[in-house]
Amino acid sequence: MNRHHLLMAVAAVMLPLTQSAAQELNMPVIQTKYTADPAPMVHNDTVYLYTTHDENDAEGFHMKDWLLYTSTDMVNWQDRGAVASLENFEWFKGKNGAWAEQVIERNGKWYMYCPIHGHGIGVLTSDSPYGPFKDPIGKPLVWQKEHWYDIDPTVFIDDDGQAYMYWGNPKTYYVKLNKDMISYSGEIVEVPHIKDYQEGPWCYKRNGHYYMAFASTCCPEGIGYAMSKSPTGPWEYKGHIMNHTHRTRGNHPGIIDYKGKSYCFGLNYDIFRLETSRHAERRSVSVAEMTYNADGTIQELPYFLDCKLEQIEHFNPFRKVEAETMAWGYGLETVAKNPWGKERWNQLVTGIDNGEYIQLKGVDFAKGATSFKVCASCHLYGGTMEIRLDGVDGKLIGSVNITNTKTELKVFETKIKGATGVHDLYFVFKGSEKQKRNLFNLDWWEFK
Ligand code: FUB
Numbered sequence: 001m002n003r004h005h006l007l008m009a010v011a012a013v014m015l016p017l018t019q020s021a022a023q024e025l026n027m028p029v030i031q032t033k034y035t036a037d038p039a040p041m042v043h044n045d046t047v048y049l050y051t052t053h054d055e056n057d058a059e060g061f062h063m064k065d066w067l068l069y070t071s072t073d074m075v076n077w078q079d080r081g082a083v084a085s086l087e088n089f090e091w092f093k094g095k096n097g098a099w100a101e102q103v104i105e106r107n108g109k110w111y112m113y114c115p116i117h118g119h120g121i122g123v124l125t126s127d128s129p130y131g132p133f134k135d136p137i138g139k140p141l142v143w144q145k146e147h148w149y150d151i152d153p154t155v156f157i158d159d160d161g162q163a164y165m166y167w168g169n170p171k172t173y174y175v176k177l178n179k180d181m182i183s184y185s186g187e188i189v190e191v192p193h194i195k196d197y198q199e200g201p202w203c204y205k206r207n208g209h210y211y212m213a214f215a216s217t218c219c220p221e222g223i224g225y226a227m228s229k230s231p232t233g234p235w236e237y238k239g240h241i242m243n244h245t246h247r248t249r250g251n252h253p254g255i256i257d258y259k260g261k262s263y264c265f266g267l268n269y270d271i272f273r274l275e276t277s278r279h280a281e282r283r284s285v286s287v288a289e290m291t292y293n294a295d296g297t298i299q300e301l302p303y304f305l306d307c308k309l310e311q312i313e314h315f316n317p318f319r320k321v322e323a324e325t326m327a328w329g330y331g332l333e334t335v336a337k338n339p340w341g342k343e344r345w346n347q348l349v350t351g352i353d354n355g356e357y358i359q360l361k362g363v364d365f366a367k368g369a370t371s372f373k374v375c376a377s378c379h380l381y382g383g384t385m386e387i388r389l390d391g392v393d394g395k396l397i398g399s400v401n402i403t404n405t406k407t408e409l410k411v412f413e414t415k416i417k418g419a420t421g422v423h424d425l426y427f428v429f430k431g432s433e434k435q436k437r438n439l440f441n442l443d444w445w446e447f448k
Contacts, residue, residue: 016273016277017270017273017274017305018274019274019330021305022270022271022274022305023327023328023330023359024308025304025305025307025308025309026074026075026308026309026310026311026327026328026361027270027286027287027288027304027305027307027309028268028270028271028284028285028286028304029049029069029075029077029284029285029286029287029309030051030069030077030079030271030284030285031271031284031328031329031330031331031332032079032324032326032329032330032332032333032334032349033053033056033067033079033333033334034053034054034055034056034058034271034272034282034283034284035051035052035053035054035067035069035267035283035284035285036051036052036053036054036063036100036250036252036267036281036283036284036285037051037052037099037100037101037152037200037252037254037267038050038051038252038253038254038265038266038267038285038287039051039100039101039102039103039254040254040255040256040263040265040287041103041104041105041129041256042256042257042258043105043129045072045259046070046071046072047070047071047072047074047256047258048068048069048070048103048129049068049069049070049071049077049254049265049285050066050067050068050083050101050102050103050112051066051067051068051069051285052066052067052098052099052100052101053065053066053067053082053098054281054282054283056282058280058281058282059280059281060280060281061096061097061099061117061281062096062281063096063097063098063099064085064086064095064096064098065082065084065085065086065098066082066083066084066085066098066101066112066114067079067080067081067082067083068080068081068082068083068129068130068131068345072313073311073312073313073314073315073361073362074258074263074287074309074310074311074312075309075310075311075327075361075362076311076315076325076326076327076360076361076362077325077326077327078322078324078325079322079324079325079334079347080130080345080347081334081336081344081345081346081347082336083112083126083130083131083132083133083345084101084112084114084124084131084132084133085098086098086116088114088122088124088133088134088135089114089116089122089135090135090138091122091138091139091140092116092119092122094116094119096117097115097116097117097118097119098114098116099114099115099116099117099151099152100115100151100152100153100200100252101113101114101115101153102153102154102155102254103129104155104156104157104181105129106157106163106181108127109125109126109127109181110125110126110127110128110129110133111123111124111125111155111181111182112124112125112126112133113141113153113155113165114153115150115151115152115153115167116140117148117151118148119140119143120140120141120142120143120144120145120150121140121141121142121143121150121151121153121165121167122135122137122139122140122141123135123136123137123141123181123182124136125181125182130344130345131344131345132344136182137182137183141165141182141183141184142165142167142173142175142184142188144173144188149168149169149170149171149173150167150168150173151167151168151169151199152167152168152169152199152200152201152252153165153166153167154166154167154201154202154203155177155181155203156203156204156205156231158205158231159205161179162176162231163176163177163178163179163181164176164177164203164231164232165177165184166191166201166203166212167201168199168201169198169199169200170197170198170199171190171191171193172190172191172193172194172197172201172212172214173188173189173190173191174188174189174191174232175187175188175189189232191233191235192233192234192235194212194214194224194226194235194237195224195226195237196214196216196217196222196224196237197214197216197217197224197226198214198215198216198217198218198221199214199215199218199221199252200214200215200221200250200251200252200253201213201214202214202253202254202255203231204255205231206257206292206296207292207296208296209227209228209229209296210227210228210229210230210231211225211226211227211255212225212226212227212228212235213225213241213253213255213264214226214253215250215251215252215253216240216244216251217244218249218250219249219250220244220245220246220247220248220249220250220251221244221248221249221250221251221252222240222241222242222243222244222245222251223240223241223242223251223253223264223266224237224238224239224240224241225237225238225239225240225241225298226238227296227297238297238298239297239298239300240300241253241264241290241298241300241301242264242266242288242300242301242302242303242304243300245303247268247303247305248266248267248268248269248270248303248304249268249269249279250267250283251266251267251268252266252267253265253266254266255290258312259312259313261289261312262289262290262291262292263287263288263289263290264287264288264290264301265285265286265287266285266286266287266288266304267283267284267285267286268283268284268286268304269282269283269284270284270286270304270305271284271330272284274330286304286305287304287309288301288304288307288309289307289309289310311361311362313362314362314363314364314422315360315361315362315363315364315425316364317360317363317364317365317369317425317446317447318366318369318446318447318448319446320444320445320446321444321445321446322346322347322443322444323348323349323358323374323375323442323443323444323445324347324348324349325360326358326359326360327359327360327361327424328357328358328359329349329356329357329358329359330356331351331353331356332349332350332351332352332356332358333349333350333351334347334348334349334350335347335348335350336348337443348377348441348442348443349441349442350438350441350442351438352383352429352438352439352440352441352442353429353431353436353437353438353439354383354429354430354431354436354437354439355428355429355430356429357392357426357427357428357429358426358427359424359425359426360424360425361424362422362423362424363422363423363424363425364421364422365419365420365421365422365423365447366420366421367420368419368420369397369416369419369447369448370415370416370448371413371414371415371416371447371448372387372398372400372413372414372415372416372445372446372447372448373411373412373413373445373446373448374400374402374411374412374413374442374444374445374446375409375410375411375412375442375443375444375445376402376405376409376410376412376440376441376442376443377405377407377408377409377410377440377441377443378402378403378404378405378439378440378441379404379407379438380404380434380435380438381403381404381432381434381435382401382402382403382404382435382439382440383401383402383429383430383431383432383435383439383440384399384400384401384402384429384430385399385400385402385427385428385429385430385440385442386398386399386426386427386428386429386430387399387400387414387416387425387426387427388425388426388427388428389418389419389423389424389425389426390423390424390426391424391426392426392428394423394424394426395418397416397417397418397419398414398415398416398417399414400412400413400414402439402440409441409443416447419447427445
């Protein structure tokens with residue numbers, strides 16, 4: 001931890017978290033829902049961030065489905081909705097228990113390993129990262145009925161094609177998956193206890209080293225890691241990626257390399273903290289850039305809010321952008337546009353109240369934009385969508401009045417003046433005396 005990190009940590013302990021401080025750091029990455037148990041996956045040029053979902057009313061764990069977010073710049077994330085839920089598993093009749101999943105691709109198919117708390121680990125498959133996912137085996141892939149340790153699967157395919165699934169709290173187990181990825185051979189093997197291990201294993205290989213990152217002993221959890229020369233161990237404990245801290249409680253890791261950088265995702269309660277200091281299982285995913293040493297060991301990170309997540313490429317606004325793409329959108333909600341349709345991933349931004357806003361970071365207007373279209377629906381009087389640069393009170397480059405559409409989605413258009421170069425883009429929503437809440441719903445927007 002350097003001096004800057006230390007000063008930020010001291011200030012953070014003394015001051016309550018504010019929305020503008022969190023927004024400045026680009027964390028937590030999702031604000032419109034409570035998300036946990038990050039399982040990032042890189043495919044082609046995109047990060048697919050699968051998460052669990054804490055319901056808005058959660059006190060203890062209340063979890064019914066699994067969500068997906070995508071990004072190509074690490075700070076602006078598109079909400080892809082719920083890609084799977086407990087209802088995908090016909091053998092499970094309960095309504096709660098959709099715990100920490102992981103998704104992995106093999107030969108053009110996506111495999112999602114889903115623990116259902118107390119009922120083992122199921123597997124779903126899809127031809128696309130966005131789903132729909134289906135249960136190909138109609139039963140749990142593993143379920144040791146004598147205890148409730150079967151949670152938190154992590155799946156890794158070695159260079160020789162052998163796939164492994166590890167899981168467990170407080171013990172760690174693994175099996176060798178068959179090539180079909182939906183069955184396994186041999187016995188369930190118990191891994192000798194790794195120092196400070198609690199749960200949430202995340203296994204991967206990098207530059208010939210095998211890594212097992214994990215949520216370290218509860219509570220509060222940090223993120224620890226062990227290394228090995230083989231996927232079956234022995235695992236040597238190497239220390240903290242992030243130390244235990246009272247600023248979070250759980251800290252389930254997910255680790256990727258992306259566009260030349262390395263990232264460690266985890267979880268905390270920092271969106272819920274904007275509202276209250278009491279505890280409930282309403283968590284949020286955060287991410288920090290991490291660094292490996294030459295020998296493969298990992299440099300310890302300070303707590304997420306003492307790191308700043310940097311955008312890694314500018315955002316192109318000259319295309320149809322789904323409105324549910326944002327760096328910050330605290331207070332807003334997203335809902336499936338058509339839960340029964342083909343494009344189940346498509347969301348609407350809703351719950352838009354007077355004074356709320358969407359922020360997109362690092363938007364490149366290049367030599368300039370001249371017009372703007374937005375597709376929206378409005379049930380009542382509507383309001384105004386101000387288009388501003390670099391702040392909620394920043395330079396106004398256009399504004400659109402969104403009026404009653406008789407609930408249909410309609411395109412509204414305005415001229416744009418003064419947008420050139422790279423800026424943070426703000427859509428600031430304003431109501432009227434007649435209507436201050438639930439002003440309208442947004443589908444997509446586009447600059448020309
Ligand atoms: O999200 C439910 C459980 O909490 C996960 O399975 C654990 O890793 C912990 O994050």
